[in-house]
Amino acid sequence: MTTELAATVVADVRHWLEQAVIGLNLCPFAKATYVKEQVHYAVCGAQTEDEALQAVHDELIALMETPMEERETTLMIFPAMFDDFLYFNDFAGAADDILADLGLEGELQIAYFHPRFQFDGTEPEEISNATNWAPYPILHLLREESIDRAVETYPEVDDIPDRNIELLEHLGVEGWNKLGIVTRVSADEWVKQCPVHGQAPADDAQDKHEGEDHHG
Template sequence: MAGLSDDEVLSQTRHWLEAAVIGLNLCPFAKAVYVKNQVRLVVSHARHADDLLEELDRELDLLVATPAEQIDTTLLIHPSLFQDFLDFNDFLEIAEDVIDEHDLSGVVQLASFHPGFQFDGTEPDDMGNFSNRAPFSILHLLREESVERAVASFPQAEAIFEQNIATLEKLGPEGWKALGL
């Protein structure tokens, strides 16, 4: 995905958010913060994992220093650094350590998305994997307080994962492609 402008990366990410995450209701909590413009989208130009970790440091600091009404969640998007999902997955362990180093365990949680996301024990083309597939590698920084509030207001939040798989299986590969993803 090298060579894409920031505007193209942001456009593709917004399309994914609107068509899949919100449009398919994969995350029933996403729409509220998205329509209030409380989702910070940041395109990373890091050339190495260490550079991305420095950007993660800055984004964590900014997120916790900014009221949730302004920035409730952050998507740190990297269009080219982690083409291989397993490399990205290995990097996530280090990213989790950064959250601990900032003493933000229990304050900020990390979710991740990748174009080749694959749950352990699944085949690459299993539709359930698409619940965490995005056009680019994304580190999603969520405020624990916001997650807890959202989960408390959503009946049977523990069923979201199963509902997502059912939705994606019903949609199928052709339906996913029809979304322009």
């Protein structure tokens, strides 16, 4: 992946953070970390699940080894994989298993976002799902210490989900679309844009993704 392409991915994610996560105050704790530039953006060019899981392993260790004042949290971005939300949901579970295998339960947590994130019991296009919509599939690696500190400063933390749903329902899909958040084209189309990955013939690329994404 070229530096230029990775920079475009990060710019898309930063816009989402500024306009939605921070701009709509979906996460009251996000602004301080963002303003202090303590968010690490790890753009993962993996095209197989094994490669992606190895990247998760490496980023979890890197977060633990980096001082909190330099890197409080990590956003792992997967522009070349995981079109299907259910597949990504399964992958997030495998990422949690890696966290446990590393003995990092109680130290780190993993949250996740996806362009087609869907909560149980909702329809795909319901605006309440937008709390976890993002431009690309993203794993958010968080420090438990950060969460504990945030809860202390925001005692109404349990009210956040209901407040967000009310806010988004008032905003509506049209209002959400006006935020200008870029949503990734399919992983196959994104790979074709990449000067490195895009060198493979289209048919070969399709075969790879059909082998990976068993839900799609």
